[in-house]
Amino acid sequence: MRETIRFLKGGEIVELDDVGPTDTVLDYLRLRRRETGTKEGCGEGDCGACTVALGRLVDGKPVYQPVNSCIQLLGMIDGAELVTVEDLTADDKLHPVQAAMVACHGSQCGFCTPGFIMTLFTLYHSEGQQKSRKTVNEWLAGNLCRCTGYRPIVEAALDACFDAADDAFSWRANETRERLQALADSRDVFIGDSERFFASPSTLDGLASLYAQHPDATLVAGATDVGLWITKQLRDLSRTIWLGRIEGLDRVENSPSGVLIGATATYQASEEAMTDLSADLGELWKRIGSKQVRASGTVGGNIANGSPIGDTPPALIALGTTLELQTIDGSRALPLEEFFIDYGKQDRKPGEFVTGLFVPRLSGNQTFRCYKITKRFDQDISSVMGAFRFTLENGVIREARIAYGGMAGIPKRAAGAEAALTGALVDDPSTWGEGMQALLTDFTPLSDMRASAEYRMETARALLAKALMEISGTAPEDIRVLAQREADNDRAA
Amino acid sequence: MTAPLEHLDLTGPLKQVRKSLPHDSAEKHVRGTAEYIDDMVEPVGTLHVVPGWAKDAVRGSVHAIDLEDVRSAPGVVEVLTAADIRGINDCSSAFGDDPVLAEKEILFNGQVVFAVVAETREAARKAALNAKIEITPSTPILTPDDAVDADTTVMPDYQFRRGSPETGMPASEAVLSGTMYIGGQEHFYLEGQVAMALPQEDGGMLVYSSTQHPTEIQHTVAKVLGVPDAAVTAEVRRMGGGFGGKESQANQWAALAALAAQKTGRACKLRLDRDDDMIMTGKRHDFKVEWKVGHDGSGKIRAVDIQFLARCGYSADLSLGVNDRTMFHADSSYFYPDALIRSRRLRTDTCSNTAFRGFGGPQGMLAAERMIDAIAIKTGRDPLEIRKLNFYDAEHNLTPYGMPVEEHEVMLDLVEKIEESSDYWNRREEVARFNSENAVLKKGLALTPVKFGISFTLKQLNQAGALVHLYTDGSVHLNHGGTEMGQGLNQKVAQVVAEEFGVTLDKVRITATNTSKVPNTAPTAASSGTDLNAMAARKAAREIKDRLIAYIGEQYQCGPEAIHFGDNKVLVGEQAFSLAEIAKQAFVARIQLSHAGYYATPGITWDRESVTGRPFFYFAFGGACAEVTIDTMTGEMSVDRVDILHDVGHSLNPAIDLGQIEGGFVQGMGWLTTEELVWDDKGRLRTHAPSTYKIPTASDVPEDFRVDLYEGEGNPQATVYRSKAVGEPPVMLANSVFCAINDAVASLNPGEVPSLDAPATPEAIMKAVQDMRRRKATQ
Known part of the structure; x- marks a missing residue:
């Protein structure tokens, strides 16, 4: 048992024994360390002004990820190197990304700038990135700038971020590795008392028993949702259990039958495997939150909390995903769609936690499409999300699995449309009509700030039509204005 | 993207001006050492102020306020209500209708009723949740339509008239009319509203405020505290963005911080939470526009009658100037022989709309572009032809408010240059070809001008x-x-x-x-x-x-x-x-x-009462050509290419001016595309955080984005080094994007004017697309 957290900052090991269950990294930096370079713009992980970099060892090398410090719990940086804008200058000289931002006139009001600098710092240290505006845009999707119109920032990124890293961090990478290795231990962390604590067990059994003792504790994986309970709902979470140090829970395992995503695997960590399953799934993954959100947020957490902000469940449901849960007494698995009972209500018992999900691979006669409709392309939550898996046999739809988000209080399958399309001819649009019609009775969507009920219904139908048009090849031309598929690797044979 | 400005050498014998020097704080920005108010070292014992409000109240009279549980919450030092104000309970710029703390009536959802002063900001925020406020609700008036029906305004109607549209309209060969809704816009300055007040001797107060108007902060704080102006000093080194949102609406937060400091004798800081900021502060005005235009059959405008119905919110704030500027820009760049331009400043039970970069001008110009597009669609001519046909020229250079457009040649030259550099006519053909070959995706193209009057129309501010x-x-x-x-x-x-x-x-x-x-x-x-x-x-x-x-x-x-x-x-x-x-x-x-x-500023003589005189020192000009693609199944849209040429006179700093142009354009594009303010039917803003209110990100910037400065003779007026103002005009370059989307929708049913409203979200685009299809089906 360890009653402290430890991390690296500015070349020094920091050890803290006063870490509250809801303390955030941003408050630690600004209020306790009085390092005010890191800014709060929104307090909910959507603007990126508070971006800091966290370095952790991946295959023995320090790898830096951008995270939103406003919704990152302080305890979650245990074992990492915390890098903030104050740490970048060496001998008072600007870091290459800082110098490029000045040279390109990349700041105006300057308030968002430290956040951009930190995201660019992580891009600077990220190897094997293709030098393109698209790459930069992807990295910057979680950093809002209201002044510049982004062009000079993108230019600075292109100038500075695509050569081999040559800065104080790369020079002392070996030393950093040694220090991070020295920090890595397999002790459970527990700070506080049974009334109020931050805990970070290191094994699944440790978690099961701690959670059984405190079934009202809040489990935290990436905190991209829980963070907002703290900063926006001002909920007093007196006991938080961070899952990030549990051995093996973050695994992403590819097998011939599918992909197993451990409960604490981040979106980022599972992106490659998802892209491999389907080009559309890869595109969808890239549009979940932002780089910062994907570096912290987990698919498991998103599902476990039944977050209404979930654009992956419809796709995962259409693909036939199963969810795996565990308690101190044992484990069980169920089809993902059965986990979502009603708005805000999931099939999760006291003391039970998600351990992972299994996404089956498409078989040779299956094809998959998914579409995310948003007001803004990047870092937005869908008004309608449609996902479609068709099993084809000689041009006949043998099975249709269709799931939507935004059409009900939970991600939900379109049972009527699935039935109506079974037996339809994929190349004959006249046989699609009943399926299209069935959507009208499958769902009764609501109007809210994202879209009206009418638009949702019209668009749900349009997406089904679009999927069928694309799969059948009945559309003579490209019919996507956004999210172009980079590769068509799942066209059914 | 091209590296701009490399070809420009504007300095000549000058050593410092006209050079692309970096922003003075650029190095501090990138180091994180540029100090904003929340970064300042706080005096020992600084307290934190959080405004409290009635979460469910929209409009109604207060009949019970119970703040006991707020006072008794941990860390709370003081709870302020209107009774604590020694001076005047008002933080308005001019009209006396903005209470710092509401007393008997709640006027909109988000109005501040009390303020918690606590040892930490977290303690204050948590304590504020404990308030119990009961109101007797009355039916709220929320939309411009509601307000028209109820006939509620924040100030009298106003109009410009030239000639007689009553006779000009019937004398026209063709008359077109329509209605358009134009949405508002949240400023989303990255640094939210913040102020810190430090009590001084003899009742004085030093106030650090993130404000565009320190003098008004000084006056407001003095007025609220009941001390002379000379007892108050306001200071600001820099803001993390303003965009008009901190012109008048920084007042309330500075006043509350100062009030808390006066009451406790300790330094007090108030930094709004982002959601509170978005709920409590005003935005760009949204409009319903009713327009009618008569032309000679070939597209030359004969008469115009426009009515602007603006949602001002619960108080007047800066709505007088904003709506006047809408009227001043209802001509865009076009000569209206007979014109009636009317404006109603509607009072609604919503946050008080305020200044936002462009200050009403963008909405006026967008309405003018809608009329031009309608004429083009109905006459079957290209919109650019109709635009140029109606441009001000040597013979027709008087605006409806009587000011001559002296630089009409610059305006035309600039547009012709961008017409050429954007390869407009070839691309027009390519767009037509694309549309004939594609059933689902449709392209649109538009080239729109900018002419923006420079000077405060309230003369004393110049x-x-x-x-x-x-x-x-x-x-x-x-x-x-x-x-x-x-x-x-x-x-x-x-x-x-x-x-x-x-x-x-x-x-x-x-x-x-x-x-x-x-x-x-x-x-x-x-x-x-x-x-x-x-x-x-x-x-x-x-x-x-x-x-x-x-x-x-x-x-x-x-x-x-x-x-x-x-x-x-x-x-x-x-x-x-x-x-x-x-x-x-x-x-x-x-x-x-x-x-x-x-x-x-010399030469400005505007007299609002008599509607005569010259309101502007000069005009700034610009032009933009935008190409977009829309998906007619989902309403999704991408901006594929934008060419911009903008007139800054002789630039004082080309790099900084370029930043204003690009940034202004992208901000305007956000206003007209992704940024949608949604109130529910109870009058609560539902888009009060960046999770639901979507300003542009890097990927929304056109892939092909070509921006240049117009090289002309410089400002004919004796401005500093013959430069021109650049802050607001570029916002309206984004009208090109909206018109291009409209053009794409129009391709679905040639000859019919789309009913596209702003912002052109996927839903708004689909609504217009479906309307076109319905009309086609019934033809």
Whole structure:
């Protein structure tokens, strides 16, 4: 048992024994360390002004990820190197990304700038990135700038971020590795008392028993949702259990039958495997939150909390995903769609936690499409999300699995449309009509700030039509204005 | 993307101005050392203030306020209500209708009723949740339509009239009419509203406020505290963005911080939570526009009748000026022989809408472009032809409010240049070909002009002061009444002062805007910051320099022509001195080395009462050509290419001007595409965080984005180095994007005018697409 957290900052090991269950990294930096370079713009992980970099060892090398410090719990940086804008200058000289931002006139009001600098710092240290505006845009999707119109920032990124890293961090990478290795231990962390604590067990059994003792504790994986309970709902979470140090829970395992995503695997960590399953799934993954959100947020957490902000469940449901849960007494698995009972209500018992999900691979006669409709392309939550898996046999739809988000209080399958399309001819649009019609009775969507009920219904139908048009090849031309598929690797044979 | 401006060499013999120097704070921005108010070291014992409000109340009378559980919450030191105000309970700019703390009536969802003062911000936020406020609700008036029905306004209607549209309209060959809704816009400055107040001796107050208008902060705080203006000092070094949202609406937060400081005797800071900020503060006005235009059959406008119905919110705020500016820009760049331009300033039970970059102008211009597009669609001619056909020219150069457009040739030349550089006509053919070959995706193209009047239309605001000191080591202290919100004002003014003294920028010290250094200032707004403050600073510097020249002339027995300031030196005939040496000598000779410069814009004579005179010193021009693709199944849209040419006169700093143009365009594009404010039917704003309100990200910027500065003769008016204002005009370059989307929708049913409203979200685009299809089906 360890009653402290430890991390690296500015070349020094920091050890803290006063870490509250809801303390955030941003408050630690600004209020306790009085390092005010890191800014709060929104307090909910959507603007990126508070971006800091966290370095952790991946295959023995320090790898830096951008995270939103406003919704990152302080305890979650245990074992990492915390890098903030104050740490970048060496001998008072600007870091290459800082110098490029000045040279390109990349700041105006300057308030968002430290956040951009930190995201660019992580891009600077990220190897094997293709030098393109698209790459930069992807990295910057979680950093809002209201002044510049982004062009000079993108230019600075292109100038500075695509050569081999040559800065104080790369020079002392070996030393950093040694220090991070020295920090890595397999002790459970527990700070506080049974009334109020931050805990970070290191094994699944440790978690099961701690959670059984405190079934009202809040489990935290990436905190991209829980963070907002703290900063926006001002909920007093007196006991938080961070899952990030549990051995093996973050695994992403590819097998011939599918992909197993451990409960604490981040979106980022599972992106490659998802892209491999389907080009559309890869595109969808890239549009979940932002780089910062994907570096912290987990698919498991998103599902476990039944977050209404979930654009992956419809796709995962259409693909036939199963969810795996565990308690101190044992484990069980169920089809993902059965986990979502009603708005805000999931099939999760006291003391039970998600351990992972299994996404089956498409078989040779299956094809998959998914579409995310948003007001803004990047870092937005869908008004309608449609996902479609068709099993084809000689041009006949043998099975249709269709799931939507935004059409009900939970991600939900379109049972009527699935039935109506079974037996339809994929190349004959006249046989699609009943399926299209069935959507009208499958769902009764609501109007809210994202879209009206009418638009949702019209668009749900349009997406089904679009999927069928694309799969059948009945559309003579490209019919996507956004999210172009980079590769068509799942066209059914 | 191309690296812009490399071909421009504007400096000539000038050493400091017209150079693309970085923003003065650029290095501090990237290091995180540029200090914003929340970063300042707090005095010991600083308390934190959080405003409290009735979450469910929209409109109604308060019948019970129970704050006991707020007072007893941990860390709470004080809870303020209207009863604690010793002065006047008002933080409005002019009209006296903005209570700092609501008393008997709640006027909108989000109105502040009390304020918690606590040891920490977290404690204050949590305590504020414990309030129990009961109101007797009344049916709220939410939309412009509601307000028209209820006939509620915040101020009287107003109109411009020229000739007789009543006779001109029936005399037209063709008359078109329509209705358009134009949405508002949240400022989303990255730094939210914040103020810190420090009690001073004798009842004085020092207030740091993130404000575009320190003088108004000073006046408001004095008024609320019940102390003289001279007892209050307001200061701001920089804002993390303003965009108009901190022109009048920083007042309330400064007043609350000061009130808490007065009551507790301790330093007090108030920094709004982002959601509170978005719920409580006003936005760009949204409009319903009813338009009618008559033309001669070929597309030349004969008569125009437009009615602007603006949602102003619960109070007047700056709605007078905003809506007047809508009317001033209802002509865009077009001559209306007979015109009636009417404006209603509607009172609704929503947050009080306020200044936002463009200040009403963008909405006026967008309505004009809708009329032009309608004429083009109905006559079957290209919209660009109709635009040029109706441009102001030598014969027809009078606006509906009587001011001549003197630079109509610049306007036409600029548009013709971009018509060529964007390859408009070939691309028009390519777009038509694409649309004939694609059933689902449709492209649209539009080239729209910008003409924006520069000056505050409230004449008294067109003045500025600056304070310049030359110290005996040759360093220069620069202060002026303008505020820095990212636009590079301080850098431009410093360049002008450095040029005057012949020194490099490192010799000029930029200092925080402070009401005790330069008093009685105008807000930094109306794009006029540089025009006004750089002139005032130049006059101050020039006065000091003239004194030095007079001294040198006497001391060294030479004429002024033999004295030259440059390269950090003062040349006197063959002799070279450092500026420090000259300053020391002058000091010994008892020459005053400090001067307060003052500037008032000449030539503006607008009289609102009689609707006569000249409101603007000059116009700034621009043009943009946008190409978009829409998905007619889902309404998704991408902006594929944008070409911009913009007139900044002779630029004081091309890099900074380019930043304003690109940033303004992208902000305008957000307003017209992704940024949608949604209130529910109860009057609660549902889009009060960046999770639901979507400003553009990097990937929304057009893949192909070509921006250039117009190279002309410079400003014909005697502005500072013949430059032109650049803050607001570029916002309206984004009208091209909206018109291009409209063009794409129009391709679905040639001859029919789409009913596209702004913002053109996927849903708004689909609504217009489906309307076109319905009309086609019934044809």
